[in-house]
Amino acid sequence: MPLRTVGILSPGDMGHTVGKVLRGHGLNVIACTQGRSRRTQLLAQSAGIKPVPTYRQLVAESDLILSILVPAQAKAAAESIAEALGETKTELVYADCNAIAPQTVREIDGIISAAGGNFVDASIIGPPPKNKESTRFYASGGDLGIFRELSEFGLDIRPLGAEIGLASSIKMCYASLTKGLTALSTELLTAAESLGVSGALRSEFKLSQSALYERMQRSLPSMPPKSRRWIGEMEEISATFEHVGLTPKILAGAADMYRFVGDSHLADLTPEDAESYPTLEEMISALAEHLRKQDA
């Protein structure tokens, strides 16, 4: 069965960009955007993604559904699709591409498989895919046939094996480095500002940790608009590490940091506001101010 129609759940920042790539390579791309934000509906429209009114129609028309959501929504979305799948009795491949713990992915596999769907554990490493070089789509599962076809439509697909959980595991470990380091950097710079040693610390970093400091300057200012949805991702990684017997605290603390940033007005910006993002110094100064207000 050739791949013709892909359903995207949901066409947010990542989802609509993936849909746009698939559209650009000749696939039909559909989404059910009911209950989604106005912004998500506009993003879908801009990507040429066809709206369908119900999950039932999404399931009936799709050969493959890609679930691309915030972690907290992954299970409820799978349950909705499983319900629609039970009603339509169609064939469907459901790929959960979310940043969730492998033990949670195995639960979602159970939900989809029980409804007769073919489940794929997938994960996305890299930014929303502007080109094939920027972003990898890892996948694991017993039957990766349909999912692998995506590599003919502009995506870089990397199979990891038959075991459900492998694709999620690599995402958890990878994101713990990039987003964990960003959380740690944000915390220590905010602490330094509160303690009155920002200037001296900056000079010391430029002297002895210039690569890490340049990374902070490059990556921190664009983080606040993403901070709220990273809270759940950090909690999933924390649960993943705890499940193998390691400490959950580092990543639980990273979740705390994104909660703290998410509570500040900096988090009200969106990627469309990129030109008005603060500099690193402005951002840290605003967070230290936010901290003073919280303590007061």
Next chain:
Amino acid sequence: MPLRTVGILSPGDMGHTVGKVLRGHGLNVIACTQGRSRRTQLLAQSAGIKPVPTYRQLVAESDLILSILVPAQAKAAAESIAEALGETKTELVYADCNAIAPQTVREIDGIISAAGGNFVDASIIGPPPKNKESTRFYASGGDLGIFRELSEFGLDIRPLGAEIGLASSIKMCYASLTKGLTALSTELLTAAESLGVSGALRSEFKLSQSALYERMQRSLPSMPPKSRRWIGEMEEISATFEHVGLTPKILAGAADMYRFVGDSHLADLTPEDAESYPTLEEMISALAEHLRKQDA
């Protein structure tokens, strides 16, 4: 009063190297090594540090005492010196150079000042100082005169101001980056090994996070011999961040990681064993094995 004699508490890895630099620049350097390990006594001897039998004699002969210890010993050491100072009624500058929270440093200031000593908050950033370029000695306090003279004897001294706590604060924030990142890296690589995605993760890191991965390869294998003494340092940073109103969890988790590594046989090596340090892959494989045994 010109600086002539410096007392070192205690001449371990960092302390004996500092003493050696000061000796090499013509100062008398003394230490009371009673109750210290045989290794520390040998390190002191190799650095030309003169042993004295009691804290009382250390206080009587020193113009300046540098406290360079594991964090947990900093307060008890200051109490011993304060007691000896009360008995000898001499003039003394006491610089606490340890990696401890600013609120703890202020307590130690109280202990030394009450005994008539002149307290300096100091911190050391960089490896044991082989040369003046490698390592900075930050200092804060009301009278930095004697401490600043160390810059004429081979050390890079950087005054930060009059407030006790500033020198400790920069150390806390700096070490949270370097040792926090090392803890996070160790955790995620060990988790990846346990989850069966080590090889794929390594390839992904080489592709998209090569600078951070090279840092892991360079810095992780020499960490286990230092892991046990880093536990207390992570706890001090955790307390520092909590004190300003930020999450204590990231660094509390880093302490957990160093406790985990410190429990493994890898931590039995010393810097003298540098030639038999494992590669990064060997180290992570040993830690994953250590984790399996713990869980069993």
